[in-house]
Amino acid sequence: MEITLIGQSTLMIKTSGVSIMTDPWWGSFEFLRGVPLTVDPEKIDPIDLMLVSHNHVDHWCSRAVELAADREIPVIGSVKAARRARRGGVKNVTSLKPGDSCKFRGLVVHATPATHPFARDAVGFVVEGEECFYFSGDTRYDGEIVKFLEGFDLDCVFLQSAASTYPLVGKDGMELEDAARLVKEVGPKVTVPIHFQVKGKTVDTETLSKWKVTSRLVVPEHGKTVEIFF
Numbered sequence: 530m531e532i533t534l535i536g537q538s539t540l541m542i543k544t545s546g547v548s549i550m551t552d553p554w555w556g557s558f559e560f561l562r563g564v565p566l567t568v569d570p571e572k573i574d575p576i577d578l579m580l581v582s583h584n585h586v587d588h589w590c591s592r593a594v595e596l597a598a599d600r601e602i603p604v605i606g607s608v609k610a611a612r613r614a615r616r617g618g619v620k621n622v623t624s625l626k627p628g629d630s631c632k633f634r635g636l637v638v639h640a641t642p643a644t645h646p647f648a649r650d651a652v653g654f655v656v657e658g659e660e661c662f663y664f665s666g667d668t669r670y671d672g673e674i675v676k677f678l679e680g681f682d683l684d685c686v687f688l689q690s691a692a693s694t695y696p697l698v699g700k701d702g703m704e705l706e707d708a709a710r711l712v713k714e715v716g717p718k719v720t721v722p723i724h725f726q727v728k729g730k731t732v733d734t735e736t737l738s739k740w741k742v743t744s745r746l747v748v749p750e751h752g753k754t755v756e757i758f759f
Contacts, residue, residue: 530542530543530544530660530662530684530685530756530757530759531543531754531755531756531757532721532747532749532754532755532757533568533749533752533753533754533755534723534749534750534751534752534753535550535555535566535568535570535573535751535752536554536555536562536564536566536726536751537552537554537562537587537588537723537724537726537727538551538552538554538582538587538588538666538667538687538689538723538724539551539552539553539554539555539570540552540664540687540723540749541573541576541754542656542662542664542687544636544656544658544659544660544662545634545635545636545658545659545660546634546635547577547578547633547634547635547636547658548575548576548577548578549576549577549578549579549580549656550570550573550576550578550579550580550593551579551580551581551582551654551664551687552580552581552582552587552588552589552666553570553579553581553588553589553590553593553596554586554587554588554589554590554593555570555571555590555592555593556590556591556592557586557590557591557592558586558587558590560728561586561587561727561728562726562727562728563726563727563728563731564726564751566751566752567751567752568751568752570593570596571592571596576596576600576602577602577603577634578602578603578604578605578633578634579593579597579602579603579604579605579606580605580606580638580654580656580664581604581605581606581607581610581611581614582606582607582610582643582651582652582653582654582664582665582666582667583606583607583609583610583643583645583648583650583651583652583666583667584606584607584609584610584612584613584648584650585647585648585667587727588610588666588667589606589610589613591617594613594614594617594618594619595617597614597617597619598617598618598619598620601619601620601621602619602621603621603622603623603633604619604621604622604623605622605623605625605631605633605638605654606622606623606624606625606652607624607625607626607640607648607650607651607652608624608626608650609648609650610650611623611624611625612624625638625640625652626640626650626652627640627641627642627643627652627677628640628642628677635658636656636657636658637656637657637658638654638655638656638657639654639655639656639657640652640653640654641653641654641655641663641674641677641678642668642671642673642674642677643665643666643667643668643671643674644668644669644671644673644674645666645667645668645669645701645702646669646695646698646699646701647701648667651666651667651668652666653665653666653668653674654666655677655678655681655683657681660684660685660759661681661682661683661684661685662683662684662685662686662687663678663681663683663685663686663687663715663717664686664687665686665687665688665689665703665723666689667689667701667702667724668689668702668703669692669700669701669702669703669707670703670707670708670710670711674711675711675714675715678715679715683715683716683717683718684717684718684719684759685717685718685719685720685721685757685759686711686712686715686717686719686720686721686744687721687723688703688708688711688712688720688721688722688723689702689703689708689723689724690703690704690705690708690722690723690724690725690732690737690740691704691705691724691725691726691727691730691731691732692704692707692730693729693730702724702730705722705732705736705737705740708720708722708742709740709741709742709743712742712743712744713742713743716743716744717744718744718745718759719744719745719746719747719757719759720742720744720745720746720747721747721748721749722737722740722746722748722749723749725737734748734750
C-alpha cells in the first residue's frame with residue numbers, strides 16, 4: 530500500500546492497483562489549513578475513486594466536485610456528500626449509509642458508523658482488497674464503530690487525531706487518547722494519524738511521533754509518499 534498525505538484528511542491511498550483520494554479539500558477556506566499544500570491535487574493522475582465521509586468544506590470542497598465532474602471520477606460518499614456530487618455534475622455517484630457496502634474494481638467498500646455532532650449523515654469507510662483499511666473521517670470514539678470494525682482483519686487505520694471542543698456539544702471528534710483507545714480495541718497492524726493540522730485542531734509532529742499506540746505507527750509528512758508493508 531502506498532499513501533500520500535495531501536493535507537488534513539485528504540490522502541492518496543494506492544491499494545490493489547486502485548488510486549483512492551479521501552475527503553478532498555483544497556482551494557477554499559485555505560485560511561483554516563495549518564500547513565500549506567505542497568502538492569497540487571488537481572495535477573494528481575490517476576485518481577480512480579474519491580471517498581467522501583461527509584459534506585463539510587474541509588472534507589469535500591467545490592474544486593474537488595468540479596474535478597470529479599470534469600474527469601468523470603467516481604464518488605462514494607455519505608448521503609449529503611453524494612447529493613452534492615450529483616448536483617455538481619458528477620455522473621458516477623454512490624451514496625452509502627452506515628452498514629451499506631458497494632464494489633469498485635475488485636474492492637469492497639463498507640460504510641461504517643460515525644458520530645459527528647455537526648454532520649449526522651457522516652460515515653467512515655472500510656475498504657477490502659489485497660489490504661484492508663479503515664478511514665475514520667470525522668468521528669468521536671464510539672463503541673458501535675468498534676463493534677463494526679471487529680468484523681474485519683485490519684491492516685491499517687487512518688484516524689482523526691485532533692478535535693475541537695464546543696460549549697454544550699463537547700468534542701467534535703477523536704483526539705489522540707480516543708484514537709489510541711480505538712486502536713487498542715480493534716487491533717490494526719498499522720496506525721496512521723490524520724486530521725491533525727487545521728486551525729483549532731492541531732497536534733505537532735513531535736507529539737505524534739511519541740504517540741503510544743498498540744500497533745506500528747506511521748506519521749505521514751505532507752506531500753511525501755510512503756509505502757507500507759504488512
